[in-house]
Amino acid sequence: MLEKMIFGRYVPGNSFVHKLDPRSKLLFVFLFIIAVFLANNTITYALLLAFTVLVILIARIRFYFLFNGLKPILFLVVFTLLMHFIFTKEGALLFEWKFIKIYEEGIRQGIYISIRFLVLVLMTTVLTLTTSPISITDGMETLLNPFKKLKLPVHELALMMSISLRFIPTLMDETDKILKAQLARGSDLTSGTIKQRIHAVVPLLVPLFVSAFKRAEDLAIAMEVRGYRGGEGRTRYRQLAWKNRDTFVIFLFAFLVAVLFWLRGGN
Amino acid sequence: MDISFQQVGYSYAVGTPFEKRALYDVNGSIASGSYTAIIGHTGSGKSTLLLHLNGLLKPTDGVVRVGDVNITSHTKSKELKTIRKQVGIVFQFPEHQLFEETVEKDIMFGPMNFGVPAEEARTRAHELIKLLGLPEDVAKKSPFDLSGGQMRRVAIAGVLAFQPSILILDEPTAGLDPRGRKEIMELFYTLHKEQNLTTILVTHSMEDAAQYADNILVMHEGRSVLSGTPEEVFSNADKLSEYRLGLPRTVAFQRDIEKLFGKSIGRLALTEDQLAIAVSQALKEEGER
Ligand SMILES: Nc1ncnc2c1ncn2[C@@H]1O[C@H](COP(=O)(O)OP(=O)(O)OP(=O)(O)O)[C@@H](O)[C@H]1O
Ligand SMILES: [Mg+2]
Numbered sequence: 116m117l118e119k120m121i122f123g124r125y126v127p128g129n130s131f132v133h134k135l136d137p138r139s140k141l142l143f144v145f146l147f148i149i150a151v152f153l154a155n156n157t158i159t160y161a162l163l164l165a166f167t168v169l170v171i172l173i174a175r176i177r178f179y180f181l182f183n184g185l186k187p188i189l190f191l192v193v194f195t196l197l198m199h200f201i202f203t204k205e206g207a208l209l210f211e212w213k214f215i216k217i218y219e220e221g222i223r224q225g226i227y228i229s230i231r232f233l234v235l236v237l238m239t240t241v242l243t244l245t246t247s248p249i250s251i252t253d254g255m256e257t258l259l260n261p262f263k264k265l266k267l268p269v270h271e272l273a274l275m276m277s278i279s280l281r282f283i284p285t286l287m288d289e290t291d292k293i294l295k296a297q298l299a300r301g302s303d304l305t306s307g308t309i310k311q312r313i314h315a316v317v318p319l320l321v322p323l324f325v326s327a328f329k330r331a332e333d334l335a336i337a338m339e340v341r342g343y344r345g346g347e348g349r350t351r352y353r354q355l356a357w358k359n360r361d362t363f364v365i366f367l368f369a370f371l372v373a374v375l376f377w378l379r380g381g382n
Numbered sequence: 383m384d385i386s387f388q389q390v391g392y393s394y395a396v397g398t399p400f401e402k403r404a405l406y407d408v409n410g411s412i413a414s415g416s417y418t419a420i421i422g423h424t425g426s427g428k429s430t431l432l433l434h435l436n437g438l439l440k441p442t443d444g445v446v447r448v449g450d451v452n453i454t455s456h457t458k459s460k461e462l463k464t465i466r467k468q469v470g471i472v473f474q475f476p477e478h479q480l481f482e483e484t485v486e487k488d489i490m491f492g493p494m495n496f497g498v499p500a501e502e503a504r505t506r507a508h509e510l511i512k513l514l515g516l517p518e519d520v521a522k523k524s525p526f527d528l529s530g531g532q533m534r535r536v537a538i539a540g541v542l543a544f545q546p547s548i549l550i551l552d553e554p555t556a557g558l559d560p561r562g563r564k565e566i567m568e569l570f571y572t573l574h575k576e577q578n579l580t581t582i583l584v585t586h587s588m589e590d591a592a593q594y595a596d597n598i599l600v601m602h603e604g605r606s607v608l609s610g611t612p613e614e615v616f617s618n619a620d621k622l623s624e625y626r627l628g629l630p631r632t633v634a635f636q637r638d639i640e641k642l643f644g645k646s647i648g649r650l651a652l653t654e655d656q657l658a659i660a661v662s663q664a665l666k667e668e669g670e671r
Contacts, residue, residue: 180398183398293478293479295433298438299466299469299473300479301467318491325526326478
C-alpha cells in the first residue's frame, strides 16, 4: 500500500545523473536550494521549473513514477496553493463567491510558492533516487571535512544520515505490514470523522515506534559488537573520483545562477 | 464459506521500477470447514496469496471468491469490511501489531472495531487469555512487558476475539519453543474442529501440514503447482524436491524402512502414531516369515 512512496528511495541506473560524483551532486543540490530563492518573477520561476524537468529527463526517471511516489507531498503543494488563493488579499479582485474572494496577487503568490516547494522536493528526490545512501554519506562526509577543524562531528553526522536514509524504506515496509495487520482486525483509516481517523492512527504509530526503537537498539549493539569506535582513523573502501562531468555540473550551476540574475526582476 | 481462486495474478508496486510479479495464474478452491495447508519455498507467494483472502490486496488479474463476495481489481474497499469480519488473519510475527496499554484492551480492539459491545469483548478477552494458557494476571499488564512467546499468544487472541469463521495462519509458530509450537498448533486444531472453522495454515513444517491438514496446496515461484490430500501430495517426493520441499519426517523414515525391507509397508504414515503402527506391523510380518 505504501510501496509507491519513493521519497528517500534509491533506484539504481546508469544515466548521466547516476554517474556523477556524489560530491558534485550534493554541492549542486545544496546550491540549487539557495538559488531557488533568487527567482522572483514569472520567467525565473518558469526557468527553475523547466530546468528541474530537464534534470529529471536526463536522470531518466519516469514522471508517472515520480508523480505516484510523491503524491502525499503533491497534496501539500496543492494545499499551499489553495491557502494562498484564499488568504492573500492583494491586487485586483478576480473572482468572488459568497465569502470566498480570490485576488490576482493570491494566485501569483500561490503559484510561485508552489513552484518553489515543488522544485525543491523534486531536486532532492532526484538526488536520493539516483545516489545510493552510502555515496550520499561519503560525499557529505568529504564535503564537510573542512569543518572538522571547528570540532564539528562530521563523521557522526554522516553516519546518522546514512542510517536514517537506510531505514526509510524499512520503516515504510514496516508501516505497510502493521497497517495490514490492523486493517485485518477491523481498524478503519478511511472513513469516520476527523477525530475517529486520528484515533485510528494510534494502532499504527505505537507498534511502529516500538519496532523503530528496538531496531535502533539492535543496530547499536551490532555495531558495538563489531568494534565500531567512531570516525578516528577509519579508512574507506570506496574512493570517490571527481571527473570532468562533475566540473561541468558546477559550471552549469554557475550558468544557471547567471541567467537567474539576468532575468530576475529588479527590486 | 467456500473460497476459490480463479487465475489470480498479483504484482507489487505496479508502475514503479520496483514492480514485482508475486503471483501468476493461481487456481484452487478451499471448501468450507476444511483445513488447508499452503506450503512452498520461501518467496513462493504464500503470504501474498493469503492477503487476498480479505481484500488487503486485490488481485491484479483474476477473481478471488470468498463466500459470495467476488474480489477483483475493481472491488471497492468499502465492500470488504464485511469480509474482514469473517476472515481472521494471524500474520507472520503477529506480536508486531500489539499497541494497547493493556493486554485486555489489545484483545478487545478487533471485536470492538466490528461492533461487539465492550462488555462482551472483555469477557471474550478473559476467556481467550485462559484458553491460550496465559497467566490470569496478564490482562492488566502492558503487552510490551511480556516475553516474545506470550506476546505471540496475546496477538493470536486478538484475532480469535472477533470470532472469524475463516482463520488464516501465516506461520503462526515461527520462532516459538517446540513445546509452545505444539500447544498452539493443537489449540488451532481444537478450535477448527469445535467451531467448524475453515482453517488455512501457511507453514514450513511438513510435519504440521501432514498431521493437521485435509488438503495441501503447494506454491512454487508464484504459481499453484500441486494440490491434494496429504497422502497425494507427499507420495510425490520427486515433484516436491523439484519445488525445494522435503517430506515430513515420518514419511522420510517410512521410506528409509521400506528401502531396508525392500518392500512397501502400507499407507503413507502422516503422524508418528501411524508410523509406529506401520513399522510394528511390518516387523511382525517379517518375524512370521
Ligand atoms: N511489499 C512487497 N513489495 C514488493 N515485493 C514483495 C512484497 N512482499 C513480497 N514481495 C515479493 O513477492 C514474492 C512473494 O512473497 P511472499 O511474501 O508472498 O512469499 P512467501 O511465500 O510468504 O515467503 P516466506 O515463506 O518467506 O514467508 C517475493 O518474491 C517477494 O520478494
Ligand atoms: Mg510469508
